[in-house]
Amino acid sequence: MSESSKQYSKQNTQDPKHIRGGEKKVMKKSLSAILAASMAFSMFASAAFAAEDTKTTEQKFQEMKTAGIFQGYPDGKSHLEETMTRAEFAKALAALLGLEDDAAAAKVYSDVAANHWAIGEIGALTAEEIMNGTGAGKFGPKVNVSIEQLAKIVVGAMGLEPKEDAEVEGKTSAWATGYVAAAVESGLITKVEDYTVLATRGNLVDASYTVYSKGQISVKSTKVVDAKNIEVTFSDDEVVKKELAEPLKVGVATKVEVEHKGAKYTVEVTLAELTAEAKAAGAKKIEVKFNQAVDTAKAKFEVKRGSSAVTVSKATFSDDKMTATLELDSKIVVGDYTVTVKEVSETALTSTFKGEAEKLTALEFVGEKLAVTDNTYSQASISYKITNQYKEDVTKQYGGSVTWTPSKGTVKSNVNGKLTIGFNANDNIKYVVGEQVSIAGIHSSGLTVSQVLSVGSEAMVETVTVKELYHPEKKGLTTSSNYSEFVLLIEAKDQYGNIMNAKDVNDDVLFMANNPAIFNIAQGSAKDDQGANKDTVGIPLVNPVGNMRLDGTNTITFISKAFTKTTKFDVEVTKGATLHNFTLENPSSVAANDGTIRIPFSATDANGGTITKYDDLNGKVSLSSSAGTFVMKKDFATGNAYLEWSVPAQGRYTLTAVPNTSFQPSTIFIDVQATAVPTTVEGVKDFDVNIMFTGANQTFDITKDNIVVKDQYQRNVDLNAAFFANYEVELVNVDSSADFNGYGKITSATGAGSKITLTANAAASDKIAIKLINTSGAQDVTVSTREITVSTVAQSNLSNYSVNDIGKIYYENLADVKVVAKNIYGDTVTIPATAYNISAVAPLTVNGGKLDATAFTFNQNEDTKKAKFTVTFNDGTVAPITKELEVTNVAPVAKTVEFKSAAGYAGDNYVITAPTTIDSIDDLLNAVTIKDQYGKVITNPAVNAQISTVNKVQGSNLAFQVGGNNATFGAASAINVTGATAGDTFNVQFIVGGEFQFTVQVKVQ
Template sequence: MRHTSKQYPKQNSQDPKQFRGGEKKVMKKSLSLVVAAAMTLTTASVAFADTAPATTDLTAQQKFDALKELGIFNGYPDGSAGLDKQMTRAEFAKVLTKLAKLTENAAAAKIYTDVPATHWAAPFIGASTEAKLMNGLGANKFGPSGQVTVEQIAKVADLVAGLEPIEGEVSGKVSAWAKGYVAAAVKAGLLPELPSYQTNATRQLLVEVTYDLAKPVEKELKAVKAVQSGAKKVTVTFNHAASADEKAALTYELKSGPTSYPVTATYSEDNTSAVLSVAYLPAGDFTLTVKGSDPINVKIEAEAAKKIDITATTVQPAANQDLGVKVYNQFGEAMSVSPTISSYNVTKGKQLGNGNTLNLQAGAADEAALNDNILVTAVYPAAGLSINKTLKVTNGSAATSIKIEDVKPLNGSARVSVNQTGLVLPMTLVDANGQTVKLPAGTATLAAGQNSFSYAGLVFFISDSAIVKGFSVDTNGVITFNTLAKAGTVYITVTNPATQATANLALVVNDVPKVKTFQLGNSGSVVVKGEKVVLPYTAVDTFGNAIAPKDLSLANVKFNAFGNEITPVKNAKGELEFTFNQTGTTNIYVYVDGVQQTSTIGVEVRDEAKFTAVNGIKDVATTYEVDASNDFDQDNIILMDNYGRTSNVAAGKFAVSSDNKAVVDYVGGKLVAKAAGTATITVSSDANTGITNYTFTVNVVASSSITSYAIDTIGTQYGKSDGSTKTDGHATAVTLVGKTASGVTVALVSNVPDFVTVQDESILKTTGTSVYGLKAGKTTVSAYFNGAKVADQEVTVSEDAPVVKTVEFDKDEYTTTVGAAPAFTVTVKDQYGKVIATPVGSIIVNDKAIVDNKLKGLKVGSTTVTYVASNNTQDTAVVVVNP
């Protein structure tokens, strides 16, 4: 729902006990009310179905009218809704009674001395009191004319909706007792975010809340219509606006016969439709299948030329004048076809060149002077289309009106700043006939020592050449410029000496935002000499905005510890990593532009860490079939240091021995099972002295001791009916594990079955001892070993198209030198755990002055680099460039 923020008069929050829905002692009894309310809301939804569908964005008045039809609200005697009036406790009691279909009970209101039996609201006050939704103010008073606060409405709305209070931040002012109820109501969309929830509620707010409690639930998202909307586009319409989660879950399959056509979806601003773009879309009958919806038939027609136009309004006495001749198809899209174009200078009686561009500058074969009339004829015989248009040769001197609008910041920027490229100067020129005058393409720059230049009959004045020095004009007449290194205000004036038209612009060019205040926080981990430790921070820039980690620059920030300057490194997450080279307790002082910040933190730097023990192993089998083996190296061995932290042992810093090599031996980085029996394996490390060894027992069993087998987990498979999953990396090998009679898992000599079968080959297919999906469903895979079936496993197949699920650099930090690039790998996997061989994505470098897009070092320093996949899944790493 949409809420309009209202200003409510201030009022102290009332005692929460007035609204008994919040008291634990009545919650159990109130459950019957919630059930009754749910039943009532079903009836209300039916009434709304004909007048106010859930997908309709109704005004508050329309919602009031719908509630009025249900008898929940009444208007004032003059017929008005009184939406701007405050809600009284008596009115609130009536709404609650009607909404929850409580039985009116005037007798129950007799306990209040200020509610006489003749009071219009006595039946409703009694009913809401009996239901424990409302209570008195004390001293047997109800206060029927008193106001209701927003937070009190939140509490009762939560009760009627069956919502529990939640822990969460509430941005507006709220009483401590109401915070959980307000948080739940805001999260559920029953209340808007407000500056204060302690203010008195208006009738409009209660109308909005009541309508949301009574309206029907949105239906499941469905595609209801699909039509061709372009030569290579199909527009699909939904039954209601798609949420972010619904859009993320949607998949599309556009097929003609057995052939699928991959699509890219672009959603409308209101998310009620999506345009599906296709690289190639031949004419014919298609079927569009949207996940969760029935297939829709789409008729695709061949692209046809329907209109030809000359879009240029004038031309200039300059080179490469674009006549703007375009042929449009039946969807209004410009086509990639070449009409026949000829131009004739009517004023000079001279035939000019053919084609969509003319060179009209002085001395050219097609030379034309100001005010000449050029007749342009365009013909597209294939469709019987033709057009004529006379264009006047003009330039800026024809402009009788010049208008310059404010320069907008670049996309992604909050303001115009120094050293920015491609800013647009929005200037409009209009002649005496109201025609737009377009400047010819070209560039212009201030000469040394000058503040003005002439271009196309206009004079441009630029007050400070250290801020802006010139501009470029493209073939569409769009003026772009760059800012230089100086910040400040530059004044740009454009004058037409021929008509005296003029326009001015004062452009503020800001310096690059830099740190204004900086505050460090304490680390949650032990700080050890010689090791990197992350210290949290908050930084605010010169414009008062919090600086995101990715945007943090420490150019004007210095740190001091132990009496010396220290320089942290920003890691891939934008965190600051500090390294201390001495032990003891110290304060870290922060200086911004040489000014010490008010907050300091103390850290205790401890002695260098030492490994104390081999702490354990991982990913290593402890029971083997005779002749089986297991890789066993540094990746499988865990060390513990004197601070209780664990890490893998370094290569070459460990040894593995067996006390019974006839049973288990360590050979070539593997544990090799040689005979049935038991052996004790000892793992030692020389990472430093005094490290305790780790021992574990390995059992080896004869093949005859393996009494059963199981298929290792296969996981959900991707299914595509054309069988391309067989070769596109989505086939999965079926492997086995052995089991002893007691259920112990045994590492096998060979975990590859003799062959596998599938119960339903229309869902899942075999290729050797691997399987691949064909269509959505579930079926059973059976594995055969030594001539007999040994194991079954049910496998699920999904037709959801693969999308990027994870992106990962092979390192968090790379080191290189100027002129060189580090070897790096980015692994992209889909939701099926398969590597995407040719992913669509790009690398974004935070500081391109340090490395380029291929991570080649350009100068000494460090920067973050981010790989962004097509669906915005990303991973970040740091590149450090040394001399």
């Protein structure tokens, strides 16, 4: 024994605590449990463990010291270099194995006194036959232990067998070779040149730690992923995934063997019945959690609120296929929601939850600095954020309802979560960098924020982060892509952490593509309102110049002009997909001899990728039919291809498509039905059936556009001139007494005959039968009548009056005001404009019953102002209602196009049907409605037109005269069309205001 050991033994002759911890054993495991966990250990070589074990001997000592196996010397050190006696070894090993003291078993040794400090441990190891005496009835408690003796003891403790006829590199006694070989192979001891030398405390720690660590790992939990996969989590927090050879059966407990760190464990798992639990996860999101992974390709979701269906626009699964996020078309409101999941199990899964209305929960500033907006220091801005109960950022939706009060200056703008305050240019007041400005905000919901902000220098874009390469249909980028459909979505922030807009990015950031031959981006092309939610700054990609398109990696570089910070983003472009399969599908709609129908199809490349674009399919498929014209056309709204078939007479026909690459034909058979005829009245649309009664001779109109008529195939019938050539609609009172006057017939598509005016002289209701009449036989069409109830409601039966939210209007536009109330049954009742008056706070005025903002003026850098108006009811019994709207000087620009039918031209989904006598392309505007960003119709828009392609289907003498192929609508040089005959088609590209573009296909008939 070394001098330090001798000194310590003199001080602690009863219990050397450097060997075991405390007055009480911490570990109380049975030896059988330790050995059971260790038995499999003998089956594996030490290499597996040596690779995992990176701890030093000192680290192992400290870990086991914490666990109560060892304790240091009085000087606080471990002294791993010291040798050890058999008594010291027995003390540590018994503690390691968690053995109970057994002093009686040590009485067989004459050299172990009854009061020996290790008698209990020596006896316990003797009873378990792990350590025995040295011979002649002696244990040798003061005898030092050699490495090969240590090997024999720990091999026995681990339940291993000595390796017979083994060879060991290093010196061993003949009796010890097999034990040393087993200990080295199992990682219990390390290789040394001489195993006969005395072991150190470090050797004991290394060997003990292997036993210790094996005894510490146990199964923590099991998880059934699905019928063929489980996951087992161990006490060391590592997870083992196991794929089963045979699938689990529902409700049947099954034992499965898993392997972890060289040991085998048997776990018992049970496959539960598949369940789904739904909850609201956002204002328009539902989260559906399954108790096991599901087949995501099969899963179909249905959502209902009460008995009303809720549209699911998108379903996204987590990587583990156990959670689905459903995105809804509408917000979740108060009510009971039921989610049904079909086709993932034999029976449909359902889950219900209680919906609640969206609530705003936080209004806060982003950062603590007010950044001056330019070098005049007359204005400063800061970003803020509003979140709802789901922690969603809803600033853009609700930020306009915050009233801001700064301690210095006034509010100049409040747009998309960016508040700007300041002074007018002639105020001669400036902000000073470092000064403190207090800003308080109150949202109409009651949320408040108040903060003292420090003024900082001018805000400039400091960092740019690329969020994703966005495509609305989530398509990959290939050499055959239309690059303008792809947008790099970015987030730009100033030096204070405020989010910057597209103008800031264009002003402050240089961006470029390193290989324009792949694709390009244009400096200064950043735009606001990009991405799926129209709330992100985006930079559109630009097609490369020329016809050559290269695949490869294109690096986009962003450089902050003010801070010279650089961001790079690599975009991978793969080779374009080649059409491989093209399959025709039967149409879901009835084919009848009354025009054309679309034939659905699926097209894929060699890798199974879907191909939908007209530009990718045009000229690559041969189409034929046994009768009628079968062609591929372009949907100008989406750029996708569609197949159109002109339906022949009643009968059975074949349609065939053959891709020019694989030459594998696809054929379908279609039964054409009889020509469609109007058969039923479905009801009314866009008509208020409940109207407040305002007094005698009150009138209201029911027009032909309010009537819904269907044919025998349940398709909507257009009530145009062709319809009224053979049919008319009659409105008849079917009550016992007629409360309204003026019943009659709608007999034409235009003029006085296109509507019926009813007159009410009292608060009452009439049940009205709407009849479809065939004028050729002057008879009602069989089963054609639909009944509706129209009511004029007394004001005494109304409550809950409200005025529509107008939102933001352009100062040159007029805004409509609509007032409604609820009757005693909770139905919405329209309040006629004659029942109330509108007053406005200047400069907002009222013009012809509409709000007029033309008197507003705006200061420099100011683009919005708020205005209030009040609705006052004539009889004075209803409290006035005051509303607020925003007025902006941001000029309206064309944003959307809608199609309609009027004056001989019929528009639908970017296709305009025109007569053969097209006097001017200008006439096509009869079928087009163009709206601005505020939803207002643009009258007399500045539209340019260009004839892009001409398809003379029947070889007619179609020609364009006056002004070539370009003209301005409404101008004398508008393009005239001559020689048009039925079947001719041509495409016209409209350019509105020099920026908004759309293309239509004109069909002459």
